[in-house]
Amino acid sequence: MLSVLPAPLRGVLAGLTLALNTLFWCWPLFALSLLKLALPIPSIQRALRFGMHWIAESWMAVNSFWMDQVRHTEWDVQGLEKVDLEHSYLVTSNHQSWADILMLQYQLNRRMPILKFFLKQELIWVPVIGLCWWALEFPFMKRFSKEYLTKYPEKRGEDLATTRKACARYRTNPVSVFNFLEGTRFTEDKHTEQASPYRYLLKPRAGGIAFVIDAMGEQLTSLIDVTIHYPGGNPSFWDLLCGRIGQVVMRIGSQPIPAEFLHRSYDQDEAYRLSFQEWVNELWSEKDAELEKLHRQYPPRDGASG
Numbered sequence: 397m398l399s400v401l402p403a404p405l406r407g408v409l410a411g412l413t414l415a416l417n418t419l420f421w422c423w424p425l426f427a428l429s430l431l432k433l434a435l436p437i438p439s440i441q442r443a444l445r446f447g448m449h450w451i452a453e454s455w456m457a458v459n460s461f462w463m464d465q466v467r468h469t470e471w472d473v474q475g476l477e478k479v480d481l482e483h484s485y486l487v488t489s490n491h492q493s494w495a496d497i498l499m500l501q502y503q504l505n506r507r508m509p510i511l512k513f514f515l516k517q518e519l520i521w522v523p524v525i526g527l528c529w530w531a532l533e534f535p536f537m538k539r540f541s542k543e544y545l546t547k548y549p550e551k552r553g554e555d556l557a558t559t560r561k562a563c564a565r566y567r568t569n570p571v572s573v574f575n576f577l578e579g580t581r582f583t584e585d586k587h588t589e590q591a592s593p594y595r596y597l598l599k600p601r602a603g604g605i606a607f608v609i610d611a612m613g614e615q616l617t618s619l620i621d622v623t624i625h626y627p628g629g630n631p632s633f634w635d636l637l638c639g640r641i642g643q644v645v646m647r648i649g650s651q652p653i654p655a656e657f658l659h660r661s662y663d664q665d666e667a668y669r670l671s672f673q674e675w676v677n678e679l680w681s682e683k684d685a686e687l688e689k690l691h692r693q694y695p696p697r698d699g700a701s702g
Contacts, residue, residue, distance in 0.1 A: 398465045399639055406466045407638035413462045414637075421455040422528055429531035442568045445533075449510045449569070452532055456505040459498060467639030471503070472694075475648025479508035484570050484615050486608055486653065487511060489622035490597055490683060491576040494633035496624055499644055500574075508620075509570040512562075514604055535562035535573075537604075563611035572620070573612070575604045577676065582630070594680060596687040602676040606662035606669075613658045621679065623647040623686050627694040645690055 398406050425448055432444045463469070479485065485508060489500060500511060510532070517536045520526045530536070563573070577600035580586065592599050609616065625645040635641055654675065660668045 398462075399467055403638040403640060407634055410462050410466050410637040410639070414459065417455060417458045417462075418524055418528070421451050421458075422524055425451045425528055425531050438568065445569050448532060452510055452528075453506055456501045460502045460505065463498065463502060463636070466637070467641065469641055470643040471646070472643070473503055473646045473648070475646075475650070476503065476507060478618075478648055478650040479504070479620060481507070481509060482570060483617035484509065484566065484612070485572045485618060485620045486605055486612075486616050487572050487574045487620045487622065488577050488605065489574075490582065490624060490687070491578050491580065492582045492624065492626065492630040493636075494581070495631050495636040495641065496576075496581075498636065499624060499646070500622065503646060504572075509572045511572045511574040512566075513574045514576075533562060533565050560607075560611045563608060566612065567615060573608050573616075575608070577601055577605065577680070579604075594684040596691070597680055597684050600676050600680045602669075602673045603662060605676070606657075606672050609653060609657055610660065610662060616653055618650045619653055621649040621651065621683065623649070623683055623690070625687060625690040625694060627696060629696065643694070645694055647686060647690070 398409060401409070428444050428448045428451070432441050432448075435441065435444075489496065497513070504511060512532065512534050513529075515529060515534050515536050520530055520536055522529075566573070578598040579601045580598065582596070582598055586598055590599050605619075623646070626641065627643045627645065628641065631641050657668070657672060657675075660672075662669055662672060
């Protein structure tokens with residue numbers, strides 16, 4: 397195991413492994429993606445998607461392997477029995493670290509359909525991995541400020557159109573559509589700047605998941621709500637590579653999506669929008685209480701390193 401090596405050396409070797417793992421799997425992924433573009437036949441495209449998802453899941457499995465090599469992390473996970481590979485889900489989580497995504501993939505890979513994240517449009521230009529996200533049909537979103545939409549009202553609704561287009565592709569295969577409701581990683585500075593009413597969370601943004609519910613409706617089996625807590629403190633991605641994350645606590649909850657939210661227009665129906673935001677705020681209040689409980693149950697350890 398790499399855990400016997402000094403932490404900086406572990407970090408370098410883990411980073412190289414991650415890079416090589418990505419380069420190894422990206423080529424067959426791109427090949428299948430080109431075939432999918434060239435053969436617009438639904439049955440063939442469905443089979444190719446399964447193949448592309450298998451490649452992505454294999455990439456995640458190798459990442460889980462090197463994560464185990466750099467450090468034997470102590471996991472406390474509850475709720476995995478609430479998901480399976482046969483159904484489609486809307487998934488959300490609190491967001492504290494760049495490590496969150498690999499932690500989620502570590503526990504959920506091959507236990508539920510592949511997580512497809514909402515991404516900022518600019519991320520498509522990230523070398524190699526941006527094209528992988530595109531090939532896997534991750535939804536790329538372009539956010540407009542209120543001031544921009546006031547000046548260019550014709551741009552209003554583009555996010556919903558993008559979401560509809562992305563979700564239309566998911567109807568033939570089970571999928572887990574993932575959205576970090578906070579939109580960004582938690583920091584004390586952001587928390588103060590927002591004047592967030594929550595102790596451990598930033599304010600949630602309801603629009604993204606409302607658009608998914610509007611686009612996918614009854615296809616979604618339930619909302620899967622993941623709460624992540626790091627007793628050693630919120631780690632950096634470098635901490636993950638160096639094997640400095642000693643313990644991760646994860647709670648996975650499931651709840652039905654209220655029937656009254658189906659087939660409703662978030663950007664056009666003000667009464668629905670307010671009702672939906674109230675539902676999301678209540679969800680976030682419960683998550684904040686869960687994090688308060690986890691902070692008491694798992695008091696801070698001596699840093700994240702080890």
